[in-house]
Structures are given as structure tokens and as C-alpha cells.
Amino acid sequence: MYRILEKRQLSSVVYEMVVEAPRLARHAKPGQFLIVRKDETAERIPLTICDYDAEKGTVTIVFQPVGVSTWKYLELEEGDSFMDVVGPLGKPSDILEMSDEELKSHSFLFVAGGVGTAPVYPQVKWLRKKGIAADVIIGARTKDLIFYEDKMREVAGNVYITTDDGSYMHKGVVTTVIDELIAEGKTYDHCVAIGPMIMMKFCCLTTEKYHIPTVVSMNPIMVDGTGMCGACRLTVGGEVRFACVDGPEFDGFKINWAECLKRSQMYKTIEGQAKLRYEEGKTHEGGCGNC
Amino acid sequence: MGDVLKKVPVKEQDPKVRATNFDEVCLGYSEAEALEEAARCLNCKNAKCISGCPVNIRINDFIACVKEGDFGKAYQIISEDSSLPAVCGRVCPQEKQCEGKCIRGIKGEAISIGKLERFVADWAREKGIKPASPDQKNGHKVAVVGSGPAGLTCAGDLARKGYDVTIFEALHKAGGVLTYGIPEFRLPKDEVVAKEVKNVEGLGVKIETDVIVGRTESVDELFEEGFEAVFIGSGAGLPMFMGIPGENANGVFSANEYLTRSNLMKAFRSDYDTPIFPAKKVVVVGGGNVAMDAARTALRMGAEVHLVYRRSEAELPARAEEVHHAKEEGILFDLLTNPTEILTDENDNVTGIRCIRMELGEPDASGRRRPVPIEGSEFEMECDAVIMSLGTSPNPLISSTTEGLDVNRKKCIVASEEDGKTSREGVFAGGDAVTGAATVILAMGAGKAAARGIDEYLRNK
Numbered sequence: 008m009y010r011i012l013e014k015r016q017l018s019s020v021v022y023e024m025v026v027e028a029p030r031l032a033r034h035a036k037p038g039q040f041l042i043v044r045k046d047e048t049a050e051r052i053p054l055t056i057c058d059y060d061a062e063k064g065t066v067t068i069v070f071q072p073v074g075v076s077t078w079k080y081l082e083l084e085e086g087d088s089f090m091d092v093v094g095p096l097g098k099p100s101d102i103l104e105m106s107d108e109e110l111k112s113h114s115f116l117f118v119a120g121g122v123g124t125a126p127v128y129p130q131v132k133w134l135r136k137k138g139i140a141a142d143v144i145i146g147a148r149t150k151d152l153i154f155y156e157d158k159m160r161e162v163a164g165n166v167y168i169t170t171d172d173g174s175y176m177h178k179g180v181v182t183t184v185i186d187e188l189i190a191e192g193k194t195y196d197h198c199v200a201i202g203p204m205i206m207m208k209f210c211c212l213t214t215e216k217y218h219i220p221t222v223v224s225m226n227p228i229m230v231d232g233t234g235m236c237g238a239c240r241l242t243v244g245g246e247v248r249f250a251c252v253d254g255p256e257f258d259g260f261k262i263n264w265a266e267c268l269k270r271s272q273m274y275k276t277i278e279g280q281a282k283l284r285y286e287e288g289k290t291h292e293g294g295c296g297n298c
Numbered sequence: 299m300g301d302v303l304k305k306v307p308v309k310e311q312d313p314k315v316r317a318t319n320f321d322e323v324c325l326g327y328s329e330a331e332a333l334e335e336a337a338r339c340l341n342c343k344n345a346k347c348i349s350g351c352p353v354n355i356r357i358n359d360f361i362a363c364v365k366e367g368d369f370g371k372a373y374q375i376i377s378e379d380s381s382l383p384a385v386c387g388r389v390c391p392q393e394k395q396c397e398g399k400c401i402r403g404i405k406g407e408a409i410s411i412g413k414l415e416r417f418v419a420d421w422a423r424e425k426g427i428k429p430a431s432p433d434q435k436n437g438h439k440v441a442v443v444g445s446g447p448a449g450l451t452c453a454g455d456l457a458r459k460g461y462d463v464t465i466f467e468a469l470h471k472a473g474g475v476l477t478y479g480i481p482e483f484r485l486p487k488d489e490v491v492a493k494e495v496k497n498v499e500g501l502g503v504k505i506e507t508d509v510i511v512g513r514t515e516s517v518d519e520l521f522e523e524g525f526e527a528v529f530i531g532s533g534a535g536l537p538m539f540m541g542i543p544g545e546n547a548n549g550v551f552s553a554n555e556y557l558t559r560s561n562l563m564k565a566f567r568s569d570y571d572t573p574i575f576p577a578k579k580v581v582v583v584g585g586g587n588v589a590m591d592a593a594r595t596a597l598r599m600g601a602e603v604h605l606v607y608r609r610s611e612a613e614l615p616a617r618a619e620e621v622h623h624a625k626e627e628g629i630l631f632d633l634l635t636n637p638t639e640i641l642t643d644e645n646d647n648v649t650g651i652r653c654i655r656m657e658l659g660e661p662d663a664s665g666r667r668r669p670v671p672i673e674g675s676e677f678e679m680e681c682d683a684v685i686m687s688l689g690t691s692p693n694p695l696i697s698s699t700t701e702g703l704d705v706n707r708k709k710c711i712v713a714s715e716e717d718g719k720t721s722r723e724g725v726f727a728g729g730d731a732v733t734g735a736a737t738v739i740l741a742m743g744a745g746k747a748a749a750r751g752i753d754e755y756l757r758n759k
Contacts, residue, residue, distance in 0.1 A: 030514050044470055048570045050563065051470075076571055091470040093508040230563065230572070231478070233468045233510055234693045236555035237537040240546060247546070249536055252694060266546055269646040273548045277573040 008088035012065060017154035018147075021071045021122050022081065023057070028092045029064030037129040038100025038224065038256055041066065042232045044091035045083070050076040053229045053251075055126035055201075056095060066092070069125030074278045075285045096232050097255045100130050100199070101222060107137060115141035116188075116195040116219065117163075118181050118210050120202020121148070124155050126224060127201050132162045140164030142195070144184045146206070150175035181206060182213040195219050200259060204268055211259035223259040225250045227270060241267050303406025306335040308413050313626040317597055320482045320566055323623055324388070327410075329367075332417040336364040339409050342401055347411060350399035352743030353451070355379045357396055357411055364414055373422040376415060377429035381454030381498050382447060382742065384423060384490045385476055387416025389587075390739045391617045423493055428500050435502070436460035438756050441525040442503075443511045443696065446474020447738045448531030448729030450498050451745030452718075452752075457501035459753055464525070466509040471562065474533050475730075475738065478562035479554070481591050483598070484620075487561070512695030517703075517725060526759070527724045527752045530711060531745060534730035535693030539686055540583070544640030549575060549648030553584065553592040553687035560595050577601045577683035581651050583637055584687030585609065587737075590620040592685045593629045603629050604679065608636040608656050608669040634658070634669065638676065640684055650680045689735045700725070710734055717751025718744060726751055 013025035031041060040055045058067035072078040083089070102110065115134060119127040124145050134141050143163040147153050148171045160166050169177035169184050177184055181202075188195075198221040200210040207223040214221040230236040232251045239250040242263035248254065300306060309325040310316075316323050327335060345358035356375050363372035376383045392398075392412040400408035422428075438461050442453045445467040453463045471477050476491045485491060499505060509515060511532070520528050537552030539545050556574070559565040563572035580596040582589050585607035597603045605624070607614060610633050614621055625631065634656040641650040655675035658667035692709045704712045704721035711720060711727045718726035728744025730736055 030509065034514060048564075050572045091508050093468070093470070093510065093514070095513055096510070230555055230558050231469060234535050234695060235478075235533075235537075235690075236558050237539075237552040238555045240539075242546060247539060252536070266646065270546065270548060272645075273575070274573045277576070281571065281573070 008090060009092040010088045011083055011085055014083070014085050017069065019151040021069060021125075021152070021154055023067060023069045023125070024080070025065050025067050026089065026092055027064060028066050031092065031094050032059045032064045032066050033061045035059035035066060035095040036099035036103055037133045038103070038126075039095035039097050040226075040232075040255060041068070041092055041094030041096060042229070043068070043080075043089050045076065045079055046090050049079065049090070050074075051091075051230060051232060052076050053096070053226060053232050055224065055226070055255075056129065057125040058129055058132075066094075069122060071122040075281045078282070078285060093232075096251060098253075100256055102130060102134065102197075102199075110134070110137055110139055113197045114195045115139065116185075116198045117141055117143045118185070118198060118200040118202070119143060119145045120181060120200075120206035120210075121146070121152060123202030123206075123224075124159070127199065128155055128159060128162070130199060131159065135162040142188075142193070143167070144169065144181050146170070146181035146184070146202070148172065180209070182209050185210070185213050185217075189217050198222070199224075204264070204271060207259060208264040208268070211262075211264075215260055221259040222256050223262065224255045225257060225262075225267070226255060227267065228273060241270070300334070301406075302338055303402075305407045305410045305413075306331050306338075308410070313623075313628070316483065317627045320598055322486050323483050326420055327413055327417040329421075332364055332414060333367065335410050335414060336361050338402060339365065340401055346399035346401065347396040347409075350395040350397075352395065352739045353379050353746050355415070360418065361409065361411070361414060364418060369418055369421045370425075370427055372418045373427060374430060376418060379746075380742065381429070381451050382476075382494045382738075383415050384419035384494055385447070385485060386739055386742070387412050387414075387419055388485050388490070389480060389617075389737075391737060393618050395739065429497055431501050432458050432460050434460055435462055438462065439464070439525045440527045440529065440752060440756075441466060441520045442529045442531065444468070444474055444531040444533055444729070444731075445472035445495070445505055446531060446533050446729065446741060447476065448533075448731075448741035448745035448748075449474065449529065450495065451742040452529045452531060452728065452749045453503045454498045454501055455746055455749035456752060457498070457503045459749070461753075461756075463502070464504045464506060466511050466515070467505060467507045468510040468532075469562065470507050472505050472507060474531075478558045479588065479591070480738075481557065481561055481595050483594065484591065510695065512699045517696065517700040521724065526756055527726065529718065529745070529748050529752060530696055530720075530725065530727040530731055531729040531741065532693060532696055532731045534690035534735045536691050537686065538688045538691055540637065540688065542637060542639055544642050544648070545686070547640055547642040547646045547648050549577065549683045550640055551575065551683065551685050553582070553588045553685050554690065556592050556685050557588070557595065560599075566595070566599060574599065575683055577681075579681040580604070580683045580685060581606055581637075581679065581681045582685045582687060583607075585614040585616060586687060586689070587616045587620055588735075589687035590616045590624050590629075592687050594624055594627060596683070596685065597627055597629060601683070604632050604681070605629055606632045606635045606637060606651075606653060608634065609666065610634055610658060613666050636669065636671065637684075641678065648682055648684055650678050651684055652676060652678050690730070692731060692734065696731075708734060713748075714751070715744075716747060717754065718748025719751055719755075724755070726755075
């Protein structure tokens with residue numbers, strides 16, 4: 008069992024939990040993910056590791072409830088436990104493989120969309136420890152969905168915040184900010200984009216224009232997450248790769264986005280039905296015309 | 299008394315009924331049936347069946363006990379060599395192993411060794427009889443990676459020799475392929491797998507789930523923690539695909555994924571959250587045991603199921619019983635047929651599969667006649683899901699994080715067949731991680747050999 012030590016709401020839809028998992032915390036690195044199973048009947052859900060503390064033996068997860076499984080996490084309070092938390096999974100971020108000199112020679116731009124702000128944070132924090140201040144763009148639909156602003160400002164160079172509806176700071180999507188920064192004369196030679204798939208896709212289309220190599224972190228459907236089931240496969244540079252063992256980070260310019268976007272829809276109907284059942288109980292058996 | 303040349307038939311669930319449920323297909327022998335079947339055994343002095351068994355169970359001795367009605371003693375005899383008799387009695391390809399060597403089989407049908415083993419193991423479980431536990435501990439710590447058939451066997455054998463063994467399992471439940479791969483209707487999880495795992499724990503073996511060696515802990519750290527030897531039985535890895543167009547479409551699954559959802563995550567039950575694709579017509583590609591398992595699972599989920607295999611029936615690698623059961627249940631076999639493309643709609647959902655007819659040509663490297671496409675014989679079949687069951691390639695997590703551990707061209711860990719020794723001192727390996735996808739019993743044989751190897755290594759250290 009893996010005890011939840013802290014639980015807080017970060018925005019109107021995003022939650023953070025600090026979970027006791029000593030072995031995992033000792034080995035976690037930025038860019039990796041873990042798998043949570045709430046209880047016996049729950050799914051195995053992959054979540055990015057957003058922070059870790061080897062000494063305290065804790066890992067931090069941030070999630071936005073979408074399917075029934077993540078909604079059910081909200082039933083748990085501080086002191087309760089997840090049945091399983093396993094990891095770290097996937098390869099650490101490729102910035103970890105760079106030498107100090109190589110790191111210093113780069114100019115980093117991080118682009119975070121919505122809940123993707125959380126997995127961006129440990130990478131920016133890691134760079135700060137190396138004495139490097141990376142620029143970060145945080146984008147969300149509206150002001151209520153922005154979180155980690157202060158935390159990010161502590162570890163980043165410049166932080167640019169943008170909302171689709173203009174309710175906070177810049178108005179527009181993350182790609183508008185990239186265009187503006189480049190127009191202002193900023194130069195970057197390494198970009199990391201993490202967020203909804205559609206945002207990562209458009210981010211790559213923009214950075215490609217400016218020849219800024221861009222790494223994205225994929226979070227496709229997974230079952231075991233350990234390199235066994237192949238559910239997380241995607242096409243990168245014309246080859247089939249598995250996000251759980253070959254990723255989750257990939258060269259964003261080489262990803263077949265159309266295929267990834269369609270694959271992410273595979274269980275949408277089943278998930279929708281499950282959510283209705285969860286919200287309305289067994290009373291809802293279809294036939295309302297809305298499902 | 300029936301015909302002495304024939305096996306005592308075993309009761310099975312009616313094919314029509316079982317095609318709609320996940321309960322076990324084979325119901326096993328009753329005491330009377332077991333006695334009758336055991337009586338057919340000639341109790342050969344030079345029992346050939348033993349050499350056909352990868353873990354060399356003293357088959358003639360245990361059957362002699364069954365003959366006398368001493369089932370408890372029969373169980374202890376089996377337990378000396380096998381930690382998983384209730385499993386083996388159900389999933390071993392006996393016709394190619396022990397029963398294939400049976401003298402009775404020359405003139406008539408071999409003794410039903412598998413069914414007798416199963417009877418003895420089930421009898422012991424129902425009576426609450428456990429395998430004899432070790433007299434004393436020797437204080438040496440051994441780590442076993444993976445709780446599948448190789449790991450459980452290696453751990454069980456070492457524990458019996460007095461070692462302090464800890465198994466590290468990556469998934470949330472122990473059992474490896476017995477838990478995530480082989481379906482409930484062939485190998486009940488709570489009743490059989492969980493209890494045999496418990497018996498291994500009863501020998502003093504500790505099992506830690508949620509530990510991925512290579513990620514959560516490295517092999518080096520296991521040594522630092524005081525383990526004196528490490529056995530790697532991490533199993534097979536990533537599923538293989540054909541490389542044909544449409545393979546990443548929605549509705550194409552590896553058999554590993556489909557079975558993991560159903561078996562480990564229990565997606566076939568409405569009280570579990572993990573979804574499984576609700577297909578109406580499924581094409582399973584492949585001819586092994588895993589293909590049969592996937593096909594029969596899809597059938598039970600309500601689909602019409604076609605099994606597409608490029609060679610003929612004689613070459614099907616699956617156990618004879620599985621093929622027989624699959625046919626009885628209504629799986630449609632499209633043999634000498636090979637997929638060339640998966641067809642999709644504009645949203646990338648599977649709508650069908652294009653296949654080509656094959657014929658058998660000259661024998662290939664495997665000695666089997668090579669299937670060759672018949673030109674112009676392409677045809678399309680409608681379906682909404684395709685399950686690829688083409689085997690697996692090894693998981694890279696351990697080999698890529700353990701220095702000095704040699705792998706071969708196929709990325710399988712190189713280990714001696716005799717004692718499981720790898721290129722790294724103190725590290726032993728066996729099972730699918732070494733051989734690529736094979737059978738439960740071969741993995742058990744490798745686990746056993748490695749237990750001997752580890753014992754010898756630590757005695758001489």
C-alpha cells in the first residue's frame with residue numbers, strides 16, 4: 008500500500024498528491040512516469056512523476072480527473088492509500104544525458120499546456136540545480152486552470168503565461184507566444200513541450216518553422232507500462248516504438264500525430280459510458296439519446 | 299472397466315455453454331476415474347515418461363501411489379520436483395513431453411499423465427495438504443526477478459534447499475504469464491494460480507510486487523542489499539507485429555494486450571474498471587497457445603472469431619487440446635492464409651483484413667514446410683478487431699541496465715542451459731528472457747536448472 012501524505016487542489020480541475028513510495032522516490036528522474044492502481048478493481052493508470060524526494064521517500068503526482076479511474080482518486084484523502092504505485096518507468100529525460108558543458112551551451116524553452124505544467128516542473132528544477140535558467144511558457148484555456156506559477160518562477164528564467172480567453176496575462180495559445188518571443192529576437196535551440204497531444208502537435212509545427220529541435224512527452228493508452236502489452240505503440244520516424252520503454256519522450260518532429268490522436272480516442276465511448284455509470288449509478292443504462 | 303488402450307475420458311463443460319462463460323473448461327478426474335486411469339499405467343522399470351518431463355517428475359512413482367489410492371504420497375513425490383503441479387497438469391503440452399514417450403502410447407493412447415497430475419494437485423489443495431517445507435535455513439540470500447513459472451520454480455527449489463529467497467515482481471500480482479497471460483477458463487486464477495503461489499510462499503519465499511528490476515532497483519543494488527546471487531526470469535517482452543499497413547489502427551491489439559486486459563485486469567467482469575474492446579467479429583493472427591487463448595477469450599466476449607494462420611493444421615504450434623477445444627467452441631480456422639493489410643475507415647477504425655492464400659513449399663530452417671503465397675489469391679474479410687499473436691521480443695529493461703550481462707542477436711539474455719549461468723558472476727537467468735517465447739514447463743525446467751546452478755555457485759563461493 009502507498010500512503011497519500013498530502014492532497015491539494017491546484018486549479019479548478021487539477022489535483023496534486025504526495026505519495027509515500029520510498030524505492031520509487033530513490034530512483035525517479037525527471038521525464039519518467041509511474042503507474043497507479045487505486046484498488047483491486049481499478050485500472051492501471053500512467054501518470055508523470057512531477058516531483059520526488061529521495062530522503063522523505065515520496066513522489067508527487069498531479070492529475071486532472073478525466074475517466075472514472077482518475078475521478079475515483081478524489082475519493083481518497085490524506086492518510087488513505089493507493090493499492091499500487093509502481094515505477095519509475097520510461098527513460099529519463101534526454102537533458103539528463105547531456106554533459107554540464109553541453110547543457111550550458113544550450114538555450115532551453117519549455118512549453119507546458121494545462122496539466123502538462125506539472126511534468127515540466129521537475130525538468131526545469133533539475134536544470135536550475137545545474138545553474139541553468141530555462142524559459143517556460145505555460146498555457147491554459149482560462150485563468151482558473153493555471154497552476155504552479157510561483158513554483159515555476161522560482162526555478163525558471165522567464166515565465167510566460169498565456170490563456171486562450173485572455174483572462175490572465177497573454178491572450179492566445181502557446182504557439183502565439185513562441186512566435187512573439189522569436190519575433191522579439193529570442194533564440195532557443197532545445198524545446199521541450201508537454202501537454203495535451205493537440206497542443207504538442209501544434210507546438211512542434213511552430214518550433215519546426217524556427218528549426219528548434221523539440222522533444223515531447225507522450226502519454227498514450229497503456230496497460231502494464233513495463234514493456235509487455237504494446238498498447239502504447241506509436242510511429243516515430245516511420246518506425247513502431249513503445250512509449251513505455253522507448254519513451255515517453257520522443258523527437259516531436261518525427262511523430263505521426265494523426266495516428267496518435269486517433270489512437271487516443273479508442274476507448275472514448277466505453278469510458279464515457281463508464282463515467283455515466285459512476286456518476287449516476289446503475290440507473291443509467293443508455294437509451295437517453297445522449298450517450 | 300473401459301478399453302485399456304484408451305484414456306479414461308475427462309469431463310468437460312459443454313462447448314455451447316462454456317463458449318459464453320469464463321469458468322474452467324476441463325473439469326478434471328474424479329477419484330474413481332483417476333484410479334481407473336492410473337491402473338492403465340504399466341509402471342515401466344525404465345520409465346521413459348520421466349525423461350520427457352523438463353523437470354523430471356518421478357511419474358511412474360506418483361502414478362503407482364495413485365493406483366494404491368495414496369494421493370497424499372503421490373503429491374509429495376510430485377512436489378519434490380515441481381512447485382506448480384496444478385498448473386502443469388493444466389497447461390503442459392503433455393502430448394509432446396511425458397505422454398509422448400509413454401509405452402502405452404505405442405499401441406493405444408498414452409496414460410493421461412497430465413490429468414493425473416492435476417487430479418493429485420487438486421486433491422491435495424482441497425484437503426489443505428501443503429508441500430513439505432525445508433528443515434532449516436542456510437542464511438544465504440538469493441533474489442529472483444519475476445514471479446512467473448521460471449522464477450517460482452527457481453525460488454521454490456532454492457527455498458527447499460534452505461536459501462532465503464525474495465522474488466521481485468513488476469506487476470501488482472504474482473504469477474507472471476500464469477496470471478496475465480493464460481485465461482481463467484484454462485487456468486483459474488484464485489483457485490489454482492494464487493494457491494500454488496501461496497504454496498511457494500509457504501516454503502519461506504518472500505514475494506514483493508510492484509518492483510521493476512532495472513527501474514525500481516537495479517541488479518547491482520540487489521547485490522549491494524546483500525543478495526548473493528540473482529536469478530532473472532523476467533519473461534518475454536514486447537509483442538511482435540507483422541509490419542503490414544494498418545497495424546496501428548484502432549481495433550488492432552497484440553495478444554499480450556488483449557489477454558492482459560482480460561486476465562490480469564479482469565476486464566471481462568463488469569465490476570472491474572479496465573475496458574476491453576467490444577468487438578463483433580475478430581480475426582486472430584497466429585497459431586500458438588497464445589493465439590488460441592486470445593481467440594477463445596474474444597469468443598467468450600461475444601464475438602465471432604476467425605483464426606488466421608499461414609501454415610496448415612499439422613504445423614499449428616498450439617497444444618492439441620487447445621486446438622480441439624477451440625474448434626468445439628466454434629472458432630473458425632482459416633489455415634494457409636496470411637494477412638497482407640488491415641483495412642480501416644476514415645477514423646482509423648478497423649473494418650476488415652486483406653489476406654492471401656498460402657501453400658506449403660519446401661521445408662525451411664525449422665524443418666517445417668515453408669508457406670508460400672498463391673499469386674492472385676488475395677481476398678478481404680470484414681472484421682472490427684484484429685489480434686496479433688506472433689510472439690514477443692525480450693524486454694530491454696534488465697539487459698540495458700545491467701553491466702556485463704551478455705545478450706544475443708535477438709536480445710535474449712545468454713545463459714547456460716545446464717545451470718543458468720550468465721556472463722556476469724552471480725547472475726543466473728532462465729525462461730522466456732533467455733529463450734524467447736516458449737512454454738510454462740520449459741521455463742520451469744530452466745528455473746530448476748538455475749536453482750541447481752545457484753546452489754553450486756554459493757556452496758563453492
